[in-house]
Amino acid sequence: DAGITQSPRYKITETGRQVTLMCHQTWSHSYMFWYRQDLGHGLRLIYYSAAADITDKGEVPDGYVVSRSKTENFPLTLESATRSQTSVYFCASSEPRGTIEAFFGQGTRLTVV
Amino acid sequence: RKEVEQDPGPFNVPEGATVAFNCTYSNSASQSFFWYRQDCRKEPKLLMSVYSSGNEDGRFTAQLNRASQYISLLIRDSKLSDSATYLCVVTLNQAGTALIFGKGTTLSVSS
Numbered sequence: 001d002a003g004i005t006q007s008p009r010y011k012i013t014e015t016g017r018q019v020t021l022m023c024h025q026t027w028s029h030s031y032m033f034w035y036r037q038d039l040g041h042g043l044r045l046i047y048y049s050a051a052a053d054i055t056d057k058g059e060v061p062d063g064y065v066v067s068r069s070k071t072e073n074f075p076l077t078l079e080s081a082t083r084s085q086t087s088v089y090f091c092a093s094s095e096p097r098g099t100i101e102a103f104f105g106q107g108t109r110l111t112v113v
Numbered sequence: 114r115k116e117v118e119q120d121p122g123p124f125n126v127p128e129g130a131t132v133a134f135n136c137t138y139s140n141s142a143s144q145s146f147f148w149y150r151q152d153c154r155k156e157p158k159l160l161m162s163v164y165s166s167g168n169e170d171g172r173f174t175a176q177l178n179r180a181s182q183y184i185s186l187l188i189r190d191s192k193l194s195d196s197a198t199y200l201c202v203v204t205l206n207q208a209g210t211a212l213i214f215g216k217g218t219t220l221s222v223s224s
Binding site: 042044100101 | 155158159211
């Protein structure tokens with residue numbers, strides 16, 4: 001199916017563990033983004049990527065690592081999970097033409113215990 | 114100062130009411146502007162783009178004032194289905210670099 005998908009949808013992990021959130025889009029959009037959403041903070045940008053092998057930090061990158069070896073995939077890794085990283089994570093993609101609409105995945109609800 | 118600021122609400126209105134949301138942005142270099150809608154526990158979705166000339170989509174009207182760095186969204190004849198959080202969004206340039214979101218304004222429409 002065309003679109004942008006995130007996996008897993010729900011994840012519980014322990015403090016200190018490494019966890020990877022996956023994001024896959026089928027439109028071949030150039031840009032991909034990772035946001036986290038927390039009560040009181042709204043959506044905050046973690047990392048983004050303008051193309052394969054090009055990534056850049058957003059507002060809250062500490063504790064996260066991204067890669068983009070293929071245009072369609074943009075995984076987000078928490079190297080050593082902390083409780084403060086409990087959040088809902090949204091992946092998005094867009095193409096820098098036209099309305100520049102960003103399409104979001106359904107989100108991953110991550111709980112770090 | 115937050116780059117994009119919105120009144121968090123909540124706005125509680127009856128069906129049929131007209132409601133207006135305001136948003137200000139701090140970076141005068143911002144070039145593209147949007148309103149997104151987010152339903153509870155769902156992903157944000159584009160509601161409409163915002164242009165300097167103003168634009169309308171059915172019951173929704175968006176306005177942009179670049180001089181004041183101010184964006185608005187007007188919803189006329191509110192429906193129960195309009196209940197959601199409305200997110201004001203800006204980008205710094207036309208190339209589609211990262212969207213900067215406001216915290217959102219919550220609207221609850223009751224019968």
